[in-house]
Amino acid sequence: MGEVCFVGGFGLSLRQVGVSRNDFGSRRGVRVVKWARARVEPMRMSVSGSQPGLPGHDRMKFFVSAAISVAVFATVRSAMIYQVLGRSSMNRSLAMVAAPAVPLAFLPNINHLLSFWFGEFIMWSPVAKVLSLLVVCAAFAKIGGYLFSLADQEGEVDSPFWRAIRAIVNPFEDDFATVPTRVVSCFLASIGMVFFGILVGMVTQTVEDAVNSFPNMRIPAIVSNHVVVNGWNSSAPLALSKVVADGSKVAVITNHSPDEVIAEVRDKLGSDRGGKVYVRLGNPLVKFDLERVRAMDAKTIVFLSDSSYRENPDSKDVVSKTLAFRGSSNDFKGNLVAVVNDQRDEALVESILNGTQAKSVQIVNANKLLGRYLAQVVIQRGLNSVVREMMTSESATKLDFVAAKSGKGLVGELYSNIDRYNSLSGRTILGYVDSDGQVRISAKDDFKITSATKLLVIGDGSTRRAEGISASGFSLRPTETPENVLICGWRRNMTDMLTELDETLPPKSRIVVLGLDKQLTSLPKKLSKSSITQIQGKWVVPENLEKAFNSASINKVVVLASQQGADAEDEDSDLRADANSLAGLAHIESLVQANGAEVDISAEFWDERMHDVADHFNYANVIYPYEVGSRLVAETLREPLLNQVWNELLSQYGREVTMRPVTKYLGDEKTGAYESIAKTASEDHNEIVIGYANGKSAVLNPSGTDKTANRTWSEDDIIVTLSEN
Known part of the structure; x- marks a missing residue:
């Protein structure tokens, strides 16, 4: 190998040393590619003066630096994997330890140690992610600058560190002449693309979290003299629509998804309800969460079950909510309304709320009233x-x-x-x-x-x-002639309904119940004024319907909302159950036409969208349990005393x-x-x-x-x- 020739000193511009472009070519040992940025750098020459190359120790530095950069990249990648996998965990450091690492071949302990502390830093510091990203980027810029100084053979890189930053921030801007500098430039460009991709993701997530923090109910509602709804279920939107239509403001506290609640409000109440319905996420049992909806400043608080009657027939969550509220309700002087489904819960909730200083306490048991109301509807x-x-x-x-x-x-x-x-x-x-x-x-x-x-x-x-x-017509309440009534299906408050029907029908009437064996076992075997006949089997089956019609001269039929085909987890389950009811009603109509007798048919449907279908049939009455229950709640919210009125009008008392x-x-x-x-x-x-x-x-x-x-x-x-x- 030959010797190294230095012209004008190391790292000096050719123009600074007074070398012109024309006479520089005669100076051996320096090669100029771009005169405007040409610098005098050391070169290793062969004896013949041809084929330049890096010295052996420089090559070693190059490969060691490359290995270090790969090690740093592997460590950061490992920590990022831990962070992503541990994102939803309560202790993210545990999730990081459990995740498969990308080990360093020569420093495994340091790799895990760095990963652990990096994960802890990310979890606890609010600016840790951005700061870590900047540090890693600066480290790669430093490594890239060193790689540039080693790979530059043509004097193209005047300031290696800043050129590395330039390659990261503005990839592929510089067109280098040699392969080593191009490789380093591409490597830094890939780092830059990863850097900005992660940065954009962080910014997007931050903005999204900031926007979501509002409907996630972190900000207390600024409202007073309003209606607080403690809980949420499928009957809530219709009940609230009457309250909002009257100009009242409503604040909802629920552990349901805020997006789902807001979507239901917009669907059932209309998109113009902004500023009238406020939704806050929280535990209705916790006083701190109730303060988010200013419960103590409300004119009325209504306690709802978090599931509909069909999904959950009891009201244990309403009992829990009222009991928790009583412990923190010393300052509340407004109205309390509790909606329950079970008669035992009704008495318990009333005794709990009577221990408060509320202006009035109203317990709405829509399910009980509905069963009694159905008995009246059947005969009129x-x-x-x-x-x-x-x-x-x-x-x-x-x-x-x-x-x-x-x-x-x-x-x-x-x-x-x-x-x-x-x-x-x-x-x-x-x-x-x-x-x-x-x-x-x-x-x-x-x-x-x-x-x-x-x-x-x-x-x-x-x-x-x-x-x-x-209506399809109006008929008188029977007073003397006995009636033969067929009840198809079953409901949990069937005994109340049969008792009411027995009191309402003329003496010596007959009631035929068609249902499954396990359902019929809970029904009374004898009534005071009417006789009762039980027929086992699915009522939607034509053979069972024919057997029921042959058992008596039926002149009134009531079809209860079917439970068959209903699934609480399926958002279309109400429609599936109603589809089964329609199939059974088709068989009933065919039997009525075959017998040639005049029969009043009353049908019950779960889904209110069945209005359009039911209107085409000449049914005596079409009842929607959710709608009746929601209207009862709405009436009570509008005027608490109306709860007493409807309790009387919808029963035999x-x-x-x-x-x-x-x-x-x-x-x-x-x-x-x-x-x-x-x-x-x-x-x-x-x-x-x-x-x-x-x-x-x-x-x-x-x-x-x-x-x-x-x-x-x-x-x-x-x-x-x-x-x-």
């Missing part, structure tokens, strides 16, 4: 349409409470002496709230009305003509909605005004008239000429009353 065609209209808060025929002092000449009068149809414009008086806070639905009572008395009314105070309620023939009040007359009929019903029969029906239309709380004008009535016309049966 069109009744469900009437009750549904009365439960609609936007309706002109809704139930409400008003102050007696707002009427004409009511204060100081006895309740039995008032004119219930004209004392309040656009409203009919149905009852009053006594001094004990109990609602009395009455036609005649010797109760003295004061200025503080609240009156139960039907109507919104407007004098516009009430719109007719459409006290008054209930009843269809009566108009001839009962007209006698032999054919003409008369609605107002005169209502007064006759009140004075002679202790009944409260709330409307009338003819054909397939009913009108509640008529006003104007509908109320005062004489009209000719037919024998088929019906008067809708609140009667004691």
